[in-house]
Amino acid sequence: MLRPASRDSIHEAAQILRRGGLVAFPTETVYGLGADALQPAAVRRIFEAKGRPSTNPLIVHLATLRDVPRVALLTPQQEQWLIQLQPFMPGPLTVVLPKHPSVPDETSAGQRTIALRIPDHLVAQSLLEMAQIPIAAPSANPSTYVSPTRAEHVEATLGDKIDLVLDGGPCTVGIESTIVLLTEQVPRLLRPGAVTLEQLQHVLGEVRYTALNEAAPTTPGSSVLHYSPRTPVAFRDDVDDDWLPERVGLIAFQARGYEHDLFPYTAFVALSEHGDLEQVARRLFDALRSMDAMGLDMILVDRCEEQGMGLAIMDRLRRAVGRPKR
Ligand code: TXA
Ligand code: MG
Numbered sequence: 509m510l511r512p513a514s515r516d517s518i519h520e521a522a523q524i525l526r527r528g529g530l531v532a533f534p535t536e537t538v539y540g541l542g543a544d545a546l547q548p549a550a551v552r553r554i555f556e557a558k559g560r561p562s563t564n565p566l567i568v569h570l571a572t573l574r575d576v577p578r579v580a581l582l583t584p585q586q587e588q589w590l591i592q593l594q595p596f597m598p599g600p601l602t603v604v605l606p607k608h609p610s611v612p613d614e615t616s617a618g619q620r621t622i623a624l625r626i627p628d629h630l631v632a633q634s635l636l637e638m639a640q641i642p643i644a645a646p647s648a649n650p651s652t653y654v655s656p657t658r659a660e661h662v663e664a665t666l667g668d669k670i671d672l673v674l675d676g677g678p679c680t681v682g683i684e685s686t687i688v689l690l691t692e693q694v695p696r697l698l699r700p701g702a703v704t705l706e707q708l709q710h711v712l713g714e715v716r717y718t719a720l721n722e723a724a725p726t727t728p729g730s731s732v733l734h735y736s737p738r739t740p741v742a743f744r745d746d747v748d749d750d751w752l753p754e755r756v757g758l759i760a761f762q763a764r765g766y767e768h769d770l771f772p773y774t775a776f777v778a779l780s781e782h783g784d785l786e787q788v789a790r791r792l793f794d795a796l797r798s799m800d801a802m803g804l805d806m807i808l809v810d811r812c813e814e815q816g817m818g819l820a821i822m823d824r825l826r827r828a829v830g831r832p833k834r
Contacts, residue, residue, distance in 0.1 A: 573626065
């Protein structure tokens with residue numbers, strides 16, 4: 509059931525979570541599929557609803573940094589890193605830390621570490637405060653499909669498996685949080701996002717990162733099956749215009765330059781007027797889902813420079829294209 513987020517519906521959602529149910533809720537990044545992170549049976553329902561392999565751990569959402577010691581065990585070095593990361597928490601940043609024994613193995617998928625995030629979104633924050641529990645929440649999409657940035661996306665693909673979907677409008681960031689691993693000698697970026705590698709390096713100093721296009725096939729998170737629409741996706745500059753199939757959609761990053769000649773595209777969307785990458789990220793997944801529903805033979809996408817937000821956008825697009833460049 510889909511309901512607009514309000515004091516009443518968020519209160520109901522909090523009750524559902526406490527009873528072991530499933531609630532989809534908006535965050536600033538994407539919609540999450542939440543359950544009580546401390547109830548193994550509730551967490552197992554997340555994996556079932558998504559068709560997610562039980563080996564893929566979940567992110568635990570907390571109301572404030574003060575809740576971190578409830579779910580993670582910190583060394584002085586890790587405490588220091590968290591202090592340095594405070595400007596981004598709350599925000600689109602997930603940190604991976606040693607797991608507290610109170611968190612069930614279901615939530616961490618058997619890992620000895622736990623991923624944590626403090627969402628910067630009014631609805632998510634109210635839900636966390638009313639429920640008074642840590643909420644485990646992956647993106648609210650069937651496993652391997654594109655993450656949802658609107659409540660309707662969740663309702664369309666998982667609606668019948670969720671007790672309540674809170675509608676808080678479109679997500680403002682639009683791609684999943686940055687993930688940084690804090691359990692090695694040097695922090696390591698696992699998934700680029702709106703908190704950029706440059707911003708992390710500015711506050712933490714050295715930060716390691718192996719880009720998807722350079723990663724060995726066995727590196728966790730480098731699975732090429734992530735985030736892909738059913739329709740084949742390709743970078744526009746990788747295909748020969750003379751050999752295009754019949755029905756092609758183009759997702760361009762900027763509207764400028766396309767005023768006239770749209771041949772040979774069946775569908776066209778420009779994500780931003782002038783190629784602003786925040787705007788591109790915000791609208792990208794919605795565009796992929798819309799084009800995927802059109803029965804096209806192929807979806808073409810633009811590329812951007814891999815710095816700042818561009819690193820995260822290219823990471824998601826390489827996964828959608830499914831053939832990382834080596
Ligand atoms: O923006 C987001 O992070 C959204 C919203 C709902 O918060 N959540 C999200 O969750 O994207 P999910 O499950 O779709 O992606 C979580 C990623 C997965 O790739 C998972 O493998 C990784 O985080 N992860 C979770 N726990 C981990 C851990 N202990 N060590 C390494 N990676 C971990
Ligand atoms: Mg996901």
